[in-house]
Amino acid sequence: LALPKYASRVNARAVNTTSYDFIIAGGGGAGLSIADRLTEDPNINVLVIEAGPFDKGDDSVEIPGAWNPLPYAWPNLTTEPLTALNNREEIVVCAKVVGGGSVINAMNLLRATVADYDAWATLTDDDSYSWDAVQPYFIKSENFTEPEAEYAAENNITWVDNLRGYEGPVRYTYANFGYPGQGNWYSAATSVGIKPVEDPATGKNAGIFWVPVALDPDDLTRCSARCNHYDRVSDSRPNYHVIDSTRVSKILFNGTQAVGVEYLVSADGEVSQAFASKEVLVSAGATHTPQLLQLSGIGPKALLDQFGIPVVVDLPGVGQNFQDHSSVNILYNFTDVVTPNSGSLITNETFNAEQLAAYQNLESSAYTIIRGLGSVFTTVSYRDVFGDDNTVLDEAKARDPAASLPEGTDPTVIAGYEAQRNILLEQMDNRDMAVAVMAFDTFAGVMVSQVKPFSRGSINIKSTNTFDEPAMDFRTATDPIDIPTYVAIIKKLRQIMAAPDMAAMGPIEAFPLLGVQSDEEIAAALRASLAPSSAHQCCSAAMLPLEHGGVVDSNRKVYGTTNLRVIDISAFPMALSGGPMDNIYGISEKVADDIKKDYYSY
Numbered sequence: 293l294a295l296p297k298y299a300s301r302v303n304a305r306a307v308n309t310t311s312y313d314f315i316i317a318g319g320g321g322a323g324l325s326i327a328d329r330l331t332e333d334p335n336i337n338v339l340v341i342e343a344g345p346f347d348k349g350d351d352s353v354e355i356p357g358a359w360n361p362l363p364y365a366w367p368n369l370t371t372e373p374l375t376a377l378n379n380r381e382e383i384v385v386c387a388k389v390v391g392g393g394s395v396i397n398a399m400n401l402l403r404a405t406v407a408d409y410d411a412w413a414t415l416t417d418d419d420s421y422s423w424d425a426v427q428p429y430f431i432k433s434e435n436f437t438e439p440e441a442e443y444a445a446e447n448n449i450t451w452v453d454n455l456r457g458y459e460g461p462v463r464y465t466y467a468n469f470g471y472p473g474q475g476n477w478y479s480a481a482t483s484v485g486i487k488p489v490e491d492p493a494t495g496k497n498a499g500i501f502w503v504p505v506a507l508d509p510d511d512l513t514r515c516s517a518r519c520n521h522y523d524r525v526s527d528s529r530p531n532y533h534v535i536d537s538t539r540v541s542k543i544l545f546n547g548t549q550a551v552g553v554e555y556l557v558s559a560d561g562e563v564s565q566a567f568a569s570k571e572v573l574v575s576a577g578a579t580h581t582p583q584l585l586q587l588s589g590i591g592p593k594a595l596l597d598q599f600g601i602p603v604v605v606d607l608p609g610v611g612q613n614f615q616d617h618s619s620v621n622i623l624y625n626f627t628d629v630v631t632p633n634s635g636s637l638i639t640n641e642t643f644n645a646e647q648l649a650a651y652q653n654l655e656s657s658a659y660t661i662i663r664g665l666g667s668v669f670t671t672v673s674y675r676d677v678f679g680d681d682n683t684v685l686d687e688a689k690a691r692d693p694a695a696s697l698p699e700g701t702d703p704t705v706i707a708g709y710e711a712q713r714n715i716l717l718e719q720m721d722n723r724d725m726a727v728a729v730m731a732f733d734t735f736a737g738v739m740v741s742q743v744k745p746f747s748r749g750s751i752n753i754k755s756t757n758t759f760d761e762p763a764m765d766f767r768t769a770t771d772p773i774d775i776p777t778y779v780a781i782i783k784k785l786r787q788i789m790a791a792p793d794m795a796a797m798g799p800i801e802a803f804p805l806l807g808v809q810s811d812e813e814i815a816a817a818l819r820a821s822l823a824p825s826s827a828h829q830c831c832s833a834a835m836l837p838l839e840h841g842g843v844v845d846s847n848r849k850v851y852g853t854t855n856l857r858v859i860d861i862s863a864f865p866m867a868l869s870g871g872p873m874d875n876i877y878g879i880s881e882k883v884a885d886d887i888k889k890d891y892y893s894y
C-alpha cells in the first residue's frame with residue numbers, strides 16, 4: 293500500500309498490508325504528542341489507532357464557556373462499590389476521542405512541583421525524572437502567550453518569564469475575563485494566610501494563583517493535543533497515520549517480543565492486524581492501558597489464568613497502584629452574591645448575549661472561562677490545614693502499609709506502595725506542595741479536590757471481551773488518613789468563607805454541609821458526597837522497579853518484553869499534586885526523546 297502524501301486518517305480495513313515502525317495504541321494526549329515527535333523524522337512511519345472519533349469542532353469542545361465533556365467520553369464506565377464511601381457506585385468520565393482528555397478536559401495547564409518530580413526520580417532510581425532534569429521538556433512543549441499587562445496587574449495574574457516556553461506546540465494563556473467575586477475570594481483566602489504563588493511553574497504550587505489554560509490566544513478556542521500535535525503538522529507528514537473510532541483489542545507477540553496489534557473493525561468482533569517493525573507503544577489511558585495489557589497476556593498470572601488468557605509475562609503490577617484525585621463540590625446559598633458571576637450566563641439573558649457577542653468578536657469574555665470553574669486556584673499544603681498538629685500524620689506513620697491494600701496483594705506491589713507512602717509522609721511536611729485544590733465558581737460552589745491520596749485502587753478485566761469495561765475499583769478514602777485530611781481542608785474552606793470579603797456575600801452552607809458541624813459530621817458528609825474521580829486517573833501500569841510492583845522501567849519498557857512500552861499517564865508512578873495535562877505534554881517530550889535515543893545517536 294503506497295503511503296499517502298499527507299498525514300492521514302487511514303481506513304481501518306486498508307491498513308493491514310502496511311508495516312509501520314511504531315504503532316501507538318490510543319491517540320490521547322500522550323499518544324499524539326509522541327506520534328508528532330517521532331514523525332519529525334520522515335523515514336519513520338507511525339500509525340496511531342484511537343478508539344474515539346475526531347471531534348467535529350463542536351462548541352462544547354472549542355468554547356470554554358460551553359464546555360461539556362460527555363459527548364466524547366466513554367459510556368458505561370462505573371466504579372466498583374466504593375467501600376469507604378457508603379458502598380456507592382459512581383459514573384466515571386474518561387475521554388474517547390482523537391486527542392483524548394485534552395479535547396474534553398477543563399483546560400487547566402499546570403506543571404507539578406519539585407517535590408513531585410524529585411519523588412519520581414527517587415521511586416524510579418533515575419535522576420532523569422528529577423525536577424531539574426524535566427524542566428527543559430516543559431519549556432520545549434509550551435507556547436505561552438502573556439496576557440495584557442494591565443489586565444494581568446488588575447487581576448493578580450503573575451508568572452515568571454524565563455520559566456515558560458514560547459516556541460513549543462502547546463499554545464496556552466489565561467482566560468481574558470475575571471468575575472468580580474474572584475477578587476473577594478482572593479482577598480479572603482490571603483487574609484487567612486494563603487500566600488500568592490508567583491508562578492506554579494516554579495515548582496511550588498501551594499497558595500493562590502490564576503490558572504493558565506489551553507486556550508488559543510488568537511481565536512480563543514481550546515488548543516487540544518489534536519490541534520497542537522496532529523493538525524499543526526498534518527499537512528507535512530505523509531508518515532503520520534491515524535485510524536479513528538477503532539479499538540485495539542490485543543498486542544501481538546512473537547514470544548515476548550511485541551510485533552503488532554490486533555484491532556476491531558466492526559462492533560461484532562471482526563478483527564484486523566497491523567505490524568510494527570520497531571515498537572508497539574501503549575497509550576490508552578489509565579483505565580484501558582492495563583485492560584489492553586491484561587487482555588494481551590501481560591498481567592498478574594492469577595487474573596490471566598482466571599480468564600484462560602495465555603501468560604506472556606506474569607507482571608503482578610499491571611492494573612494495581614491505580615490513583616485519581618477525588619473531589620467534592622461544596623455548595624452554598626449566597627444571600628448577597630456579587631454579580632455578574634458564572635451563574636449570570638444562565639440567569640441573565642442580556643449578560644449572556646453580551647458575553648457571547650464579545651467572545652465572537654475576540655474581546656474580553658466570560659466565555660473564555662471553563663463553564664462552572666473559576667480562573668483562580670487555591671491550593672493548600674498539609675501544614676496549611678493541620679498547622680503543627682501531627683495527630684493524623686503520626687497515625688499514618690505508625691500504620692503497616694500492607695493494611696492499606698487489599699488482602700492478597702502481591703508483595704512486590706506492597707513494597708512499591710511502601711516506598712511511595714514513605715515519600716508521601718515526607719511530602720506532608722512540605723509547605724510548597726499542595727495536598728488539595730479549591731476552585732470557587734463565583735456563584736454557587738467551591739470544587740475541592742484531594743491531590744495527594746494515600747489510598748490505592750485497581751483496574752482488572754472482568755472478561756476476555758474488549759468491549760466489557762474492566763472493574764474500576766477506586767478504593768477512594770480506604771486509607772485512614774484521606775478522610776481526616778479532607779476534614780481539615782473543609783475547615784480551612786470554612787475559614788475562607790468566614791473571612792470578611794467572602795462573609796460579605798452571605799454564604800450559607802448547602803449540600804453536603806447543611807447542618808454539619810463536628811469533625812465526625814463532616815467526615816460522614818464527605819463519605820456521602822465525595823466523587824472518586826476528577827478524571828485524573830493514573831498510575832495503573834507504573835514506572836517502578838520490578839521488585840516494587842513496577843510494570844515499566846524508567847525508559848517505559850514493559851518488563852519481560854521487547855519492543856513494547858507504555859507511554860501514557862498509566863506509567864506515572866504516583867499521582868501529581870495538580871492536574872496531569874501539562875505534565876503529559878512535558879513528560880511526553882522526554883519519552884519521545886528517550887525512544888529516539890534508542891534508535892539514533894544524537
Ligand SMILES: Cc1cc2nc3c(=O)[nH]c(=O)nc-3n(C[C@H](O)[C@H](O)[C@H](O)COP(=O)(O)OP(=O)(O)OC[C@H]3O[C@@H](n4cnc5c(N)ncnc54)[C@H](O)[C@@H]3O)c2cc1C
Pocket residue numbers: 317318319320321322323341342343344361385386387388389390391392393394396397398399400401402538539540541575576577578580581584826827828829860861862870871872873874876
Ligand atoms: C472531563 C475531564 C476534565 C479534565 N480536566 C483536566 C484539567 O483541567 N487539567 C488537567 O491537567 N487534566 C485534566 N484532565 C485529565 C487529563 O486530560 C488526562 O490526565 C490526560 O488526557 C491523560 O492523557 P493520556 O494520553 O494518558 O490519556 P488520554 O488522554 O485519556 O488518552 C487515552 C486515549 O486512548 C484511547 N483508548 C482507550 N482504549 C483504547 C483502545 N483499546 N484502543 C485504542 N484507543 C484506546 C481513549 O479513547 C483515549 O482517547 C481532565 C480529564 C477529563 C476527562
